Amino acid sequence: xxxxxxLIQLNQSVFLWLNSALTSYLPDWFWAVLTISxxxxxxxxxxxxxxxxxxxxxxxxxxxxLSGGVIGLWIKRIIQSPRPAAVLPADQFHLIGYKLETIxxxxxxxxxxFACMMILILGLNLRGWKAAGVVLLATSxxxxxxxxxxxxxxxxxxxxxxxxxxxxVSIKAAQFAHQxxxxxxxxxYIWIQALGICLSSGALFMTxxxxxxxxxxxxxxxxxxxxxxxxxxxxxxxPSKKRR
Numbered sequence: 001x002x003x004x005x006x007l008i009q010l011n012q013s014v015f016l017w018l019n020s021a022l023t024s025y026l027p028d029w030f031w032a033v034l035t036i037s038x039x040x041x042x043x044x045x046x047x048x049x050x051x052x053x054x055x056x057x058x059x060x061x062x063x064x065x066l067s068g069g070v071i072g073l074w075i076k077r078i079i080q081s082p083r084p085a086a087v088l089p090a091d092q093f094h095l096i097g098y099k100l101e102t103i104x105x106x107x108x109x110x111x112x113x114f115a116c117m118m119i120l121i122l123g124l125n126l127r128g129w130k131a132a133g134v135v136l137l138a139t140s141x142x143x144x145x146x147x148x149x150x151x152x153x154x155x156x157x158x159x160x161x162x163x164x165x166x167x168x169v170s171i172k173a174a175q176f177a178h179q180x181x182x183x184x185x186x187x188x189y190i191w192i193q194a195l196g197i198c199l200s201s202g203a204l205f206m207t208x209x210x211x212x213x214x215x216x217x218x219x220x221x222x223x224x225x226x227x228x229x230x231x232x233x234x235x236x237x238x239p240s241k242k243r244r
Contacts, residue, residue, distance in 0.1 A: 014153045015084060015146060016093055022147040023094040032096055032214035035144035038109035039209060040065055042218070043116055045201040045225025051194055051232045058193050059184060060119045060167075060174035064112075068166030072111050072159070081105035084149055096148040098210030107151045110159030111166065113141040118167025123175070138163075148211070191237065194229040201225025 023031065036042060043061065050057040084093060086101035117138035121131050142160055145151040151159075178184045204222030211218075 011152050011154050012084075012088070016088075018143070018146045018153065019084075019093045019149060022143060023096075026147075028096045029213045031144045031147040032211040033217045034141050035097075035109060035148050035150070036209045036211055036214050036218055037221075038113045038141040038144070039207075040069065040112055041200050041204045041207060041225075042221050043112055044197050045204065045221045045228075047116075048197045048201070048225050048228040048232075051190075051197070051229060052236070054123065055190065055193060056174045056178040056184075057119060057123045057171075058197070059177060060123060060171040061116070062193075062196075063173050064115045064119065064166050064170035067170065068111055068115055068162060069108070071166075072106060072108050072162060075106060076103040076108070079103075079105050081152075081155070084152060093149055094147075096211065096213075097150075100150050100210070104151055105155050105158065106162060107142070107145050107155040107159035109145050110142040110151070110156040111163040113138040114160040114163030115167035115170065116163075118164055119171045122168065122171045187237070191233075194233050194237070198226050198229040201229075 037046075047058055047061050080102065081104040082102060083100050083104040085095060085099045117134050120126060120134050126134060138160075142156045145156050146153065183189055201222050201224070204218055204225065207218075209218065
């Protein structure tokens with residue numbers, strides 16, 4: 001057995017152990033909720049509150065979606081790595097949601113989770129228990145991809161490392177843009193941010209993520225992502241005369 005076969009076997013063994021351990025103590029709905037929360041549209045809805053303050057955080061999320069999202073998908077299409085459900089017998093692991101079989105490497109959910117972790121920690125200058133809480137949440141979202149049976153350990157590991165890199169670059173680029181270029185603080189750009197989040201959150205009502213057990217959570221977050229920008233537009237962007 002060469003080293004490649006050894007790494008493949010190790011990857012499968014760690015997946016089976018984690019998949020069993022994670023799903024033995026926590027219910028399926030918990031992992032389904034966590035895993036859809038790392039979807040880009042869901043994260044946009046969560047970040048909608050930054051419209052009121054620190055809109056550079058939203059810009060960083062946008063930069064990361066353009067760079068990390070596109071590159072991550074490009075790597076997936078090139079490598080075409082099979083997912084656990086395409087390799088392992090169904091009775092060997094616990095599957096939550098739809099059966100996914102293709103384009104496994106790297107994990108896009110892990111990339112977005114750790115990218116947002118970096119954006120929040122660096123952008124808000126989080127320290128101590130606040131930073132630890134964000135790291136724990138990002139790690140839990142990443143592990144959820146193994147719990148639902150969608151990714152191998154190597155997928156989430158590389159996705160997380162890519163997320164750290166893209167998150168760091170995105171928040172630094174966003175901070176620089178907001179400091180140096182007036183457009184990023186202009187009214188047209190703020191409208192673009194608000195309407196963009198509103199539309200992407202509205203799309204969550206038509207997005208099939210494959211986890212029916214988490215549909216109520218998906219609807220709640222989607223509704224929040226629509227209502228918050230609309231309230232922001234009404235309260236901050238519309239002239240007072242039009243609000244009467």
